[in-house]
Amino acid sequence: MNQRRLMIMRLLDARKKFTARELAERFDVSVRTIQRDLDYLQQLGFPLYTEVGANGGYRVLPNRILPPLQLTEHEAFGLFMMMEYLQQVPDFPYGSIREQLSDHYFSSLPSDVQDRITRMSQHIAFLQNHSKQPEALTTQIIHAAMEKKQIKFTYASRSGLKEIEVYPIGIYYEHGYWYMPAQKRERVLLYRLDRMQSLAILHQTDTSVPTLKEWLISTDDREKIEVTVRFTDFGARLAQSDILFKLMKDYEWRGSVPPEEFPFMARRLLAYGPEAEVVQPKELRELVGELLESSLAPYRQDF
Template identity: 30%
Template sequence: MTKSKRLMELMIAVNKRRRFTVRELAEEFGVSTRTIMRDLQVLDELGLPLYAEYGPHGGYRVLNERLLPPIMFSEQEALAMFFAYQSLQHYGALPFSEESVTALKKFYYYLPDDTKQKIDRLQERVVFWTPKRQAAVPHLKLLLDASLQGRPLRITYDSREGPGERAIQPIGVYSYNGYWYCPAYCFRKQRYLLFRVDRVLQAEPAGEEHPAVDLSEYTITDWFLPPPQQPPGPGGDAHGLLQLEVRLTKDGVRRCRWESWFQEELVVGEEGEGLLRIRIRHDEMDYYTGYFLSLGADAVVVQPPELVSRLREAVRKLYDAYGAGETAGPP
């Protein structure tokens, strides 16, 4: 076995084992312990973070910030990987922002020159655009880590009623239209709620004494299922679903079809008008108020009554803001 092949296989072996002795590796590769020591020194110089443990039960172990073994890509796979990373560039914040930048630079640096030229040309013709929001999300990574570890957090959240404290257990995080969102179980309201991450003013672990809920069977993908199909909350179904019914004009139907989650529930008549019936959570009320208000007279909400009241209040405020019927003229 050549030295280069042995080094590659050695890197794969130590990444899998995470803890090993020089003698174990020497026996596995059929070389002397002196040769393995030299090979480990080469890997260490390449950046593989090894830690030596001394004593009768000592050996080596790989630290968490370990290097992954080399992976071979075809040119088309390399292009796909690059633009998968490139699609993140318009996000104002990422839970792994620094790592994504360094990974992209490394990936691009080692590509052949002709592949780099293809990528450069494609960057002038293809872009994955997302509105870049200026709102800071300092607690994004903490929310993601808490969802991975099943750990409750205490947060201060700037809701419709103003800043307030609560305990939550995140399900995960996702990005939509440039904003980051965190579905979570709220211990105060004992149901699942959606939190916008830039409105989380403070966040910290709730502590070992705070009870946790088992969300291992509730993934971030489940959050996007229709509410009746989602896993029930701890202690039973506590979604508090509301029936939404909206009458739509022909133009309203066309605009609603832009939203992927309205496709199956939207019923279109022979003349092109439509009727939308879906079940929504109470914490989605703000979103639907703004959304159907933006459709104007092309969408008339029939129920739930609370959403109708919110829309009427929003229209009244607009009416007052524009002079309560006064005709605007030149100054």
């Protein structure tokens, strides 16, 4: 394609209307040459249409295909909003390119689409509270998981700082935090990335480590205990957005939970306050009660 035809595409893609004579004068060629150029572009699939009449001319279809991807305008708006949302997620893998990619993509769009996106952005916001992650941690973990390599890091647990060596399975993002399931000997343990420090990728490899998708669909063969949690009406509405309790029925959630997960579940339930009550087992019920007592202790000192 010659330079003139590329320039015609850019002119028309800005949603301006041109007559064949105006284009001919702009490029100093005959009207017939311009008409051949326009016929050529239409044969390539460029979505031109003609407006007839005294004020007629050539335009591009309103929901046309946009560069750099083969997207319609609505798809372009949606993609830009998705990039805006991802910028709110801390330490997104390869996140250093997000702003650059967003700017590059935005600048490649026709000016009228840029204007509409700018106006649209004044009417939408993504308000979330996110934890602050160490820079580039997610990217390092993904590389280690792909290569089946062991990692070493310092972890801030409830009992203090610990040196951990595990094989990462992958990462997932939930409720404002990144989590890393990792294999240690025969067990899979879960770590929160915002509690990790000083990560290093080691040379040891283990090809038996599953992928994250394989782990998510695998059967948990740990010993489990039946758990029942009863919610109030308001608690049930709160729990609708909680993936842990998505299978609730008639204000009750029932499921089998490994005892090792009780501390995690108890803290999760603590956030519901009086809107959720553990019916069984006794161990989990007592654990939630202990957390409530420790939460009240600082306030009781005032009485």
